Amino acid sequence: MPDIKFRNVTIFGVGLIGASLALALKENSLADRIIGCGRSVGNLKRALEEGIIDDYDPDPTTAAAEADLAVLATPVGVFPAIAEKISNSLKEGAIVIDVGSVKGDLIRRIESLLPEKAFFVSTHPVAGSDRSGFDSASSDLLRGALCIITPTELTDGRVMRKIAMMWEALGMKVSLMSPEEHDRVMASVSHFPHLAAYALVNTIAGDEPEILLFAGSGFRDTTRVAKSSPDMWAEICMVNRKNLLSLLRDFQGELARMEECLREENRETLKFLLERAAKRRLAMEEE
Numbered sequence: 001m002p003d004i005k006f007r008n009v010t011i012f013g014v015g016l017i018g019a020s021l022a023l024a025l026k027e028n029s030l031a032d033r034i035i036g037c038g039r040s041v042g043n044l045k046r047a048l049e050e051g052i053i054d055d056y057d058p059d060p061t062t063a064a065a066e067a068d069l070a071v072l073a074t075p076v077g078v079f080p081a082i083a084e085k086i087s088n089s090l091k092e093g094a095i096v097i098d099v100g101s102v103k104g105d106l107i108r109r110i111e112s113l114l115p116e117k118a119f120f121v122s123t124h125p126v127a128g129s130d131r132s133g134f135d136s137a138s139s140d141l142l143r144g145a146l147c148i149i150t151p152t153e154l155t156d157g158r159v160m161r162k163i164a165m166m167w168e169a170l171g172m173k174v175s176l177m178s179p180e181e182h183d184r185v186m187a188s189v190s191h192f193p194h195l196a197a198y199a200l201v202n203t204i205a206g207d208e209p210e211i212l213l214f215a216g217s218g219f220r221d222t223t224r225v226a227k228s229s230p231d232m233w234a235e236i237c238m239v240n241r242k243n244l245l246s247l248l249r250d251f252q253g254e255l256a257r258m259e260e261c262l263r264e265e266n267r268e269t270l271k272f273l274l275e276r277a278a279k280r281r282l283a284m285e286e287e
Contacts, residue, residue, distance in 0.1 A: 004166045010035045010067040012060060012082050014047045017099050017125060018073030019137030022052050024170045027139045037063035038074070047134055060085040067091070072098035076106060077235045083113040090118045095159055097121050101186055102239045103150045103179035111154050119159040124148045124182065125172060126190075143171030150179040187243035194233050195244065196251070197226040 025031040036053035044056035057063035064086035127145035147167040261270035
């Protein structure tokens with residue numbers, strides 16, 4: 001059984017996921033020292049004061065120098081730039097992981113930027129919140145959630161098992177998936193629902209945003225994820241745009257069928273469409 005404790009961990013991006021991982025590693029005694037790296041020195045200082053990290057370094061090159069485990073937890077669009085900056089400073093045998101919610105060509109680019117002496121394993125802890133930043137971080141955020149590992153033909157099996165065991169030790173359930181399948185699935189169950197929630201808020205508010213003051217719990221529950229970081233989600237959606245464009249076409253078709261039912265006053269077909277959706281949604285509760 002591989003040793004899953006790391007002496008030095010460097011986390012690039014001490015936000016919600018990065019900080020939650022840091023807290024979980026500390027709580028489970030899986031890291032001796034955690035270094036935070038990010039653009040805002042002020043945020044890094046606060047994270048240090050609150051005990052989330054043990055030290056910080058705003059320079060990715062030096063921050064990664066002693067890392068046994070380096071974690072890419074910034075917005076996904078920044079991953080390649082960080083990989084390029086740290087490629088020459090990573091030590092022999094260092095492990096690099098990402099926690100991004102989109103993979104595909106992005107992780108293959110990261111692989112091409114990292115040196116052969118280091119190992120890369122792409123992971124996605126499917127845990128989060130509509131709030132961002134380490135102020136909302138918690139070691140409990142990861143416990144009981146799913147973590148998807150997306151190996152490629154270059155992924156080292158032994159190192160991947162070590163990373164899988166690390167996530168399991170933090171209370172997560174691990175599943176393997178190809179990068180392409182991951183992006184297709186996440187587009188369906190995460191990325192597209194976020195776009196739909198943003199669109200729904202904009203549709204209802206329109207030129208009369210005060211109408212939202214009358215919204216009840218149903219609307220609030222449906223659009224909760226529209227409170228998420230627009231910067232982060234714009235980036236995720238652009239990277240996964242091919243899958244999202246396909247889903248948007250399907251969604252427009254579904255809306256068109258409902259529109260036709262309303263125009264033609266076809267109650268029975270509309271009821272059928274609603275019942276089909278209700279049954280599928282209820283089936284989720286039974287799993």
